[in-house]
Amino acid sequence: MEKNMEFWLKQDGGTSLRLPVPPASYDITWANNNSSFLVEGMGEVSFLGKPKLTEIAPIESFFPNQNYSFCAYSDFPSPEDCVTIIKKMIDSGKPVRYIITGTLVNILCSIESFNFKENDGTGDISFSLDLKEYVVLK
Numbered sequence: 001m002e003k004n005m006e007f008w009l010k011q012d013g014g015t016s017l018r019l020p021v022p023p024a025s026y027d028i029t030w031a032n033n034n035s036s037f038l039v040e041g042m043g044e045v046s047f048l049g050k051p052k053l054t055e056i057a058p059i060e061s062f063f064p065n066q067n068y069s070f071c072a073y074s075d076f077p078s079p080e081d082c083v084t085i086i087k088k089m090i091d092s093g094k095p096v097r098y099i100i101t102g103t104l105v106n107i108l109c110s111i112e113s114f115n116f117k118e119n120d121g122t123g124d125i126s127f128s129l130d131l132k133e134y135v136v137l138k
Contacts, residue, residue: 006072007059008099011092017085020064020076027057028105054107054133056098063116065123079125086114086129095134110134 007019007026033049063079064071077085089096090111099106109131116127 004102006101010097011089011094015089019061020071021061022072023059023061026100029055056131059129062124062126083116098131108134
């Protein structure tokens with residue numbers, strides 16, 4: 001991935017978190033609710049539908065307890081503070097914006113699940129974050 005990509009979670013009200021260790025990859029799927037039918041004498045025909053919700057593969061990385069050479073920036077929050085920020089976003093009941101700078105990814109999302117754990121004695125906290133596109137009903 002490009003070196004200058006930044007991975008952000010931002011929420012109205014000023015709460016935001018830039019991921020200190022960018023995920024190894026990201027995977028976004030845009031699709032439509034298209035249908036196809038068999039029409040007598042014509043065969044299969046396709047009807048274009050409206051867009052489905054954007055699919056976002058789980059975001060997997062870790063919150064470092066020290067400044068490793070591969071960290072995206074140096075003055076990042078502690079692993080515990082990163083977990084607290086995401087928990088605050090979940091508890092707010094508001095959507096978050098998932099942004100990857102330098103790409104087309106800027107998606108309003110709900111946080112579906114957040115799993116975190118400490119794997120070893122380093123104090124680093126690994127995590128998996130599941131997001132789902134959020135559409136504001138008007």
